[in-house]
Amino acid sequence: MDLRRELLTAEMIDPSGKPARTTIEVRYDPLTGHSSRILPERGLMPASDFDLAAFARETQPNCPFCPERIEALTPRLMPDIHPEGRIVRGEAVLFANLHAYSSHSAVSVYSPRLHYLPLGAITEQLLADNLSAQVAFAQAVMAAEPQSRWASINANHMLPSGSSLFHPHLQGIVDSQPTTFQRLLASVPAERYAAYLDAERRSGERYLAGTGRVHWMASFAPVAPGELRALIPGLSSPAELTGDLVEELAHGLALALGGYADMGFESFNCAVYGAPPGTGGYPLNLRLACRSNLKPYYRSDSTFLERLHWEGAVDLAPESVARVVGERFGTC
Numbered sequence: 537m538d539l540r541r542e543l544l545t546a547e548m549i550d551p552s553g554k555p556a557r558t559t560i561e562v563r564y565d566p567l568t569g570h571s572s573r574i575l576p577e578r579g580l581m582p583a584s585d586f587d588l589a590a591f592a593r594e595t596q597p598n599c600p601f602c603p604e605r606i607e608a609l610t611p612r613l614m615p616d617i618h619p620e621g622r623i624v625r626g627e628a629v630l631f632a633n634l635h636a637y638s639s640h641s642a643v644s645v646y647s648p649r650l651h652y653l654p655l656g657a658i659t660e661q662l663l664a665d666n667l668s669a670q671v672a673f674a675q676a677v678m679a680a681e682p683q684s685r686w687a688s689i690n691a692n693h694m695l696p697s698g699s700s701l702f703h704p705h706l707q708g709i710v711d712s713q714p715t716t717f718q719r720l721l722a723s724v725p726a727e728r729y730a731a732y733l734d735a736e737r738r739s740g741e742r743y744l745a746g747t748g749r750v751h752w753m754a755s756f757a758p759v760a761p762g763e764l765r766a767l768i769p770g771l772s773s774p775a776e777l778t779g780d781l782v783e784e785l786a787h788g789l790a791l792a793l794g795g796y797a798d799m800g801f802e803s804f805n806c807a808v809y810g811a812p813p814g815t816g817g818y819p820l821n822l823r824l825a826c827r828s829n830l831k832p833y834y835r836s837d838s839t840f841l842e843r844l845h846w847e848g849a850v851d852l853a854p855e856s857v858a859r860v861v862g863e864r865f866g867t868c
């Protein structure tokens with residue numbers, strides 16, 4: 537597979553009167569064809585210097601996900617989905633999303649006691665329990681409503697990522713309708729996924745590790761800063777994630793989020809894009825990306841390019857991201 541890239545050059549006279557040149561690399565995502573701009577390092581994503589712990593203390597007294605209030609203030613699932621109303625796995629608690637985004641929307645906290653959970657402290661166990669709760673939710677919805685075949689497990693972590701509540705959580709969507717990216721990714725031929733994975737493994741520049749059945753890499757053409765991808769050949773829906781595979785995925789996610797912490801980031805988005813269970817040749821896959829750090833008057837990493845052109849523009853080269861996060865995966 538040809539990982540396509542084009543170099544663009546911008547020329548200008550700088551404020552001191554000297555000619556100046558800037559190189560921008562346009563890359564094309566091998567799966568969807570979306571293009572992305574890799575900019576020279578410009579400090580667009582400064583490391584966190586925000587006092588997250590203090591903000592946690594400020595937001596805790598009214599938090600609906602904390603132990604004193606979670607029972608009274610969060611909605612329960614419909615009895616035909618889960619008679620107990622909430623799904624509990626280890627410390628994780630899953631409940632219906634008060635602000636639904638689909639016919640079946642769920643929120644799951646890593647733990648009611650963990651109102652403050654910096655990225656470096658998210659353990660494999662917390663992730664495995666939370667993912668297990670989301671897998672159980674997807675399975676329960678699909679059993680009750682066979683037309684709801686499109687499941688995804690997602691995260692808005694911290695306010696810059698779109699989270700309206702500070703307390704860390706995952707979000708699940710199970711619906712009869714795919715999102716735009718679920719539709720796009722599900723229409724990619726199986727051979728293209730295989731060729732992409734093969735090309736990244738051979739090049740090694742962005743490939744982080746295979747942890748067994750899950751392959752991790754930095755995205756060649758990221759839509760967002762610090763973007764990582766995981767491919768899990770052999771299954772197509774989160775509802776098909778078995779216990780040991782949940783643990784393997786949680787292991788990789790914990791390493792990846794630890795890598796983000798090493799880079800000085802505290803906010804991220806994640807999407808595990810499910811296609812209908814049993815979709816032949818579709819590998820369950822996820823994207824994970826950093827978001828700007830939380831602080832007053834921060835710069836959003838989502839500009840006219842990302843929102844209106846669907847074009848990522850990042851000044852963190854994917855190969856640099858792979859080097860830093862790769863340290864966690866033990867490949868460097």
Ligand SMILES: [Zn+2]
Pocket residue numbers: 596599600601602650651703
């Ligand atoms: Zn809380």
